[in-house]
Amino acid sequence: METDVIVIGGGGGGYPAAFRLARSGYKVVIIDPKGELGGNCLFSGCIPSKTVREIAQMVWRNNRILKTSIRPDFSIVQDHKDKVQETRFIQHREELKEFKENVELIKGTAKLLDNKTVRVDVEGEGREIEIRGRYVIIATGSEPVKPKFPGSEFAITSDDLYGYKTNIRKLPDDITIVGGGYIALETATILKSLGYSVRVLVRSGRVLKGFENEIVETLLPLLDINIMYNSPLLEIRKKSENEFEVLYSDEKGNKKSISTGLVMLATGRKPVLPEGASGILALDSKGHISVDEAMRTNLPNVFATGDVNGKAPYFHAAVRMSVAASYNIMSNGVATDYVDYKSIPVTIFTIPPAAYVGIMPSEAKKLGLSVIEASYDMKNDPMAQMYDEMGGVLKLYFERGSLRLIGAWIVGVHAGFVINELGQAVAHGLTARQLAEFADQHPTTNELVAYTARKVL
Amino acid sequence: METDVIVIGGGGGGYPAAFRLARSGYKVVIIDPKGELGGNCLFSGCIPSKTVREIAQMVWRNNRILKTSIRPDFSIVQDHKDKVQETRFIQHREELKEFKENVELIKGTAKLLDNKTVRVDVEGEGREIEIRGRYVIIATGSEPVKPKFPGSEFAITSDDLYGYKTNIRKLPDDITIVGGGYIALETATILKSLGYSVRVLVRSGRVLKGFENEIVETLLPLLDINIMYNSPLLEIRKKSENEFEVLYSDEKGNKKSISTGLVMLATGRKPVLPEGASGILALDSKGHISVDEAMRTNLPNVFATGDVNGKAPYFHAAVRMSVAASYNIMSNGVATDYVDYKSIPVTIFTIPPAAYVGIMPSEAKKLGLSVIEASYDMKNDPMAQMYDEMGGVLKLYFERGSLRLIGAWIVGVHAGFVINELGQAVAHGLTARQLAEFADQHPTTNELVAYTARKVL
Amino acid sequence: METDVIVIGGGGGGYPAAFRLARSGYKVVIIDPKGELGGNCLFSGCIPSKTVREIAQMVWRNNRILKTSIRPDFSIVQDHKDKVQETRFIQHREELKEFKENVELIKGTAKLLDNKTVRVDVEGEGREIEIRGRYVIIATGSEPVKPKFPGSEFAITSDDLYGYKTNIRKLPDDITIVGGGYIALETATILKSLGYSVRVLVRSGRVLKGFENEIVETLLPLLDINIMYNSPLLEIRKKSENEFEVLYSDEKGNKKSISTGLVMLATGRKPVLPEGASGILALDSKGHISVDEAMRTNLPNVFATGDVNGKAPYFHAAVRMSVAASYNIMSNGVATDYVDYKSIPVTIFTIPPAAYVGIMPSEAKKLGLSVIEASYDMKNDPMAQMYDEMGGVLKLYFERGSLRLIGAWIVGVHAGFVINELGQAVAHGLTARQLAEFADQHPTTNELVAYTARKVL
């Protein structure tokens, strides 16, 4: 079988390139073991978790503001989540139909033979086919790391909690989450907002490593969750269907135990490589496929996009990379589209959320960049006041002299929305003056952008 | 009494200038009849109405998604609203304290004597003082037009409904709103979402005059409210405490009547001018004080900002104008800061909302501008799917050739947030390519910006 | 013969696309009757004319400033000109060598058979070949209109004067140029600066039609050339080898005559279409091939770039269009690169020169755009003072409100250089403030850009 472009992986790193190339008449074959478009994000990641999150936040707000005590049955929440996922699967199927002249989706597992050849074990057909393409895009994503330890089989991961049509439709009152990354904290605040009692067990003395310290310090007090630091997990023992004993070591090294109804492991993610890839493609120290800003790997004609390259493991980044790969394929690997990783926003969808984009002060310091900082307290944001969620801060960092916005973060209500305006500004070098000259819509939290920029003028 | 700058009006057109000037050491006297900072917007406008709106939307969402039937007591809603207003009044008092060296707030009514002199009838003191300032900023805002007709005294306005500590703490089940502007429609959808039965009586054959036709046509079907077109109001008769008979004329000119529990008039707003102003200041055809982009009136040293100049009657516009006036005062009326009216976003906070910014196609056509249009259906927006609010459209208009974004509108979930990113782009001439290169945060409705821009590339 | 892309015409509209496509591995065949890269511009247009111009300007300056009376032998000037052309031909041959894997240049004349097929009459081989390509770019340029009238065979055109290795190596003292376009005026000032006596015979009452009136009015007094308006040419009679009688009609319709040593016709240019094109391609009212901003003609797979499409008949525009065509071919005709015609600068290389870019006031008025204008008198420019060429003006037009630079013109020394900075600003929407914040290098004429922008702040 011959095609122009082989795309391995039907998620955010894969289908945008496929559709863009198809729009320009290229023939594309997408290979995905699910036989559906939509990767981790849709199947068990951002889409379902944020669906649950939006409901959790709504319930929490309703209860606080109107003094109600709504506590929805978790199965209703999960049903709604499944419906949203279903909606998107259908949407993707329709997109596939629209491009059916040029795009074929094969359900199966791909093995990379060389820079132009892929062998596919076609699912349900018991046969292998060999596909030759002028280009290959690898967009195979990442998966949760599930560490092995005594009783690890009793724990679930975020895939189990958020997966499409998951069996988990009911939750016990007491839940233990293991890990200190953003998935652990998001899930902790989501479940807490829905009325569950949640504790977070963290191996080390801090959470959200890799996030700027000041963001973490601003966010944590607002989350109001029970985080147990320096508490490495040792073992899980099953007591009954909904009762587990979690053994961990406390700060002094003493073995301790907790009784809980459910244990969720959220201990990081790792890249998923197609078979054959690691032999011929250069990898970085963490096993991701090495790429440049044009998504080019060390092999001519092979591109890698999305989580698998580890550059910016977020859906929106994957989509952007996928589009870049499509243009760079049309120009035969001569780079014409480059991804600016540092202007990609990152949001932690806890309740309340936090978000940042660009260069953070600790990095600016390392780079020797001199910045002018301006900040705004969320307690003065009208929307924060309306929701009575007045915790948080917005900080803007302007390059001294040019006043170009080089970084920004926000902790508090609507962080995930505001970060887009800020990211657009960082990406295109807008200055304090330009932000100040714009009149952000009142009353939206984005107003703080203009207000804060005006502080330096 | 001598000062540097006299600011007449303590709202969004007034205090930002006062504080900016104070920050640069200028002495400022603000005169406001309420004796509080915060104008219409805070007292009875955008802040209280949007507070009620956010609650209404939350309740409506909760009921739809979780199949609950919450119907909050209106007094709880109003209490919350009052609390938010209170919070902001306190915030403003603290700001005044911070600038107390340079800013004095006088509770009273100002009369403009000449371009440097104001006489104030100080409230509660029964005395008049004369203040001379090197500059005067007029920021006296606007007020609802309350037409006179038989029974008009039985109707309320939005000031009554949303005013701080209003007596209206309880609503009848059946409510009639008269008018076809954005206040009428916002209030109609807010009350409907809170469970009330609402009808809208409109004099002419269309609503939202002044808004682009395509926006209105996209929005209206989503609002699902009972709009009675071509139905001019004739008379209101009071039947009992909570029962009114509304007499109107139908399309054929026949007199008709409705029985309703409350009538709210939302029939436009008009500028409020200080006494003495109309004699010495040039006005436009609708009675607003004429200004240029630098907020200068025909009189040297006199500036007019906010609703009173009619250029862009929105709080965020007023704040921007106020800041501009402050800079132009520091440079002695030599313009150094100009307001770009056409890049100010406008949002109709109906449920769902609509928003636009920049040049709309009908105007582009008039100007002879050739545009490339791109659109995105909200039904594919993840957040629209999460909230099951899938109606609406995003449209972007790029100048042909340069691909600069010159206009945009969005109808649907989060319109008020997304319009900020779009407005920032319109204000600073970002192109389709620049929007496409940015990776908007997933999953936020802002993602559609990048997705839509990518359609033209 | 099969190829990816057929490029008809080896000039500025042709070779940049060829090289860009070759860089991305596309096979390209260029067909040009000269068998050399470089079109009119190099062979007989901007390159030779500006070479002569630079020498003329240098001589003129030298004579004025140092009170010398240099009058170079015209053959030395022409030798230098030929050498410059030779240098560029060699440069192009080297570029061809560099891309020899992918680009083939055929000397011959192309006939368009359909949207993928071209027949070439190969020069010197007496044979025809048929080439099939997936795409065709037509970049056949334009040529001088040479009107027919009694004695027209005695007149030369600019092609004769500036052509590579032209026979014209010596000029008579008295020269008559017929026409009022930029070529006529450029040549008149060039020859005048070299010491010749030049008159310009213009049919109508004005020159430089199509140029903004204010530019022409500023420029003309500085040129100090003898322009005879309303003097249509009737006949040329040859008296002897270097003596011609030029018969024309004066304003009152009386036949007049002048004796002159050489007559040059500069009466406009017209597009050159390959045979077969007019039958299958849509043309505009002046016979140019109709294209959109992506260089697409009405036929799929056929693009037209450079003078032949009449959009912006300048070499730099042709190059830009050619590059755009190359990207749009790589994306299979789905537009990804658009040319912004209105931000292409135009320079009249008279001595002194004039240049403009963007929207001129007369057009702004038509569009209903409100502008803020700022100007600077060249007499205060240090470089104008150094060269004692103090005539001229710089004008900037900013959009009211946004202060975006939407148009600019400059008459005077270094106009051709300064227009680039201005054009870059117009193209990318820079504002008065941005121009003002930049410190243009002192002492260069570009300084006026910052100085003038600062006038509106």
Place this chain on the structure above:
Amino acid sequence: METDVIVIGGGGGGYPAAFRLARSGYKVVIIDPKGELGGNCLFSGCIPSKTVREIAQMVWRNNRILKTSIRPDFSIVQDHKDKVQETRFIQHREELKEFKENVELIKGTAKLLDNKTVRVDVEGEGREIEIRGRYVIIATGSEPVKPKFPGSEFAITSDDLYGYKTNIRKLPDDITIVGGGYIALETATILKSLGYSVRVLVRSGRVLKGFENEIVETLLPLLDINIMYNSPLLEIRKKSENEFEVLYSDEKGNKKSISTGLVMLATGRKPVLPEGASGILALDSKGHISVDEAMRTNLPNVFATGDVNGKAPYFHAAVRMSVAASYNIMSNGVATDYVDYKSIPVTIFTIPPAAYVGIMPSEAKKLGLSVIEASYDMKNDPMAQMYDEMGGVLKLYFERGSLRLIGAWIVGVHAGFVINELGQAVAHGLTARQLAEFADQHPTTNELVAYTARKVL
């Protein structure tokens, strides 16, 4: 005497602020010992040196291209130079007249008493006056360092060579310039182009310290001047009116001697501080007045602009700083205008010239910035070909990812013009794609900007 603003120094750091403040109605007193506006730059710096340079370049070109042997009498060159200076002095006097209501120029020497008081020794009147101003701008510039050594009194400086109405109207054939900075090299190439025999004596092993190495290495071979490295000057002995013996030490430490007709010292410049300044103002390690980007010194109300603060010792930088100071004075020292030092272009006006702007690769490396570099050989620039000055290179540095232009340099013909377009791009964050989309005017050297940017796309 009372005023709003006292400006000490009538040069580029002084008068722009004075005029801008005057335009806004501020009263300003300028104090300058020359009693004329125009500082070093006009009196003995960039204006006269570049006037001579332009003539030298013109003569050199004329001789090369037209094979002439012009060698102008130096007195004619100096007369022309004086006339240009005269023109500018007159221009400034007219500007003073225009602002006579608000600006007063006092001829005298200022002594700073405190942050609001200046004592002036009024020249020619033998009296002192005390002026009190709300603000003080110190713009006292810099002066050549004239080292003392045996015979140093026999050497001239650039002030002597270029000063207004200088006595130096005639030059000997053999000239020795001591120093390796830009003034030394500029003057060497200027005089060489005018036909003089010039040698440059440099203390150390390299010239143009502080300039990026690659620029120097590209430029030096093109200058073709006799540079004697590692040759510290020991003594000058006068032999006769136009004959001097220059004693220096060679690389091995042996004393050597040269006979020459004139010795010019160009061994650096140092700040000129008003009396009283060093006692109350913070200075940097080289004795400049310390300022921030808003031109603020450590004393409230005192600003320092131009060479005296050492931030960017160029006229155009001084003007920009002066304007910034004026805005920051109007806002009472609250910064509203910031100078972006790193986007100020720097040109070495040798023949040929060199220029750079932004971050050079050696600094980018230090900062850890990853760049994409693109370069263009001047030998392919049409104008370089026209002038037969084909040496040189253009280099652009784009930030990896964003493709924003962060630095650029050019060695070769028209460097000083081209750097403006590049500087505008650096200042406002334009990207490779934006530069590539613009069609620079053909044929101007600026075309290389677009051509080079297109190489990375």
